[in-house]
Amino acid sequence: MPQITIEYSAVLADLFDRRGFALALHPAASELIGSAPADFKTRFHALDEVVIGDGGAAEAMIHADVAIMPGRAAAVKERLGALTLETLCRFLGPGSGRNTQVTVEVRDIADYHKRVLPQ
Template sequence: MPQITVEYSANLTDTFDRRGFALALHALTARVADAAVENCKTRFRCLDEVCVADGAAGSALVHVQLALLAGRTEAVKAELSEAVLELLRKYTSQGLDASGPVVHASVDVNELGAAYRKHVGA
């Protein structure tokens, strides 16, 4: 915990600093959600094909799904969601020029279910 999945369209592969984003995201999540950085895990999924709105070329998509253990207030989850969205803006605008894609970014912060378990070790 936290379990984080980031889906992004392939046209951001060369400009989205995924490692930098993940490291900044882990520190942000630890601060806002009172979690330990060493417990943060982020997976990235590159999407070969996305369709945004009317399907016109020139769009990109990034969606962050962030799951926390139960107990955070709705206010904390909303604060985290806003902060992650701001961080996404920073890390997806780097390397883009004026002709780059329009990035559609979104974040969903939710709770892990009661059946969530983890193991760390051999």
């Protein structure tokens, strides 16, 4: 925990510093929600086919699903969403030539099991 999944239009791949985003978000979010940075897991999925609005080619998107353990106050979740949104925008370089919708959903994990296997 937390489990962060980023889906983004593949046309943004060269402009989106994915590793930089994760390495910036993990410690900042860790401090905010009180979870160890080592527990953060972020994975990225480039989407080859995305239809936004009327399907025009000038549109792109990035969406973050941030799943955390239950028990955080609504205000903390709101700050986590804002932090994630700001960090996504900071690590998306200019020049895509597209209107890019950047969205974040923060949600509680319903059921979670974890085991760390030693080396």
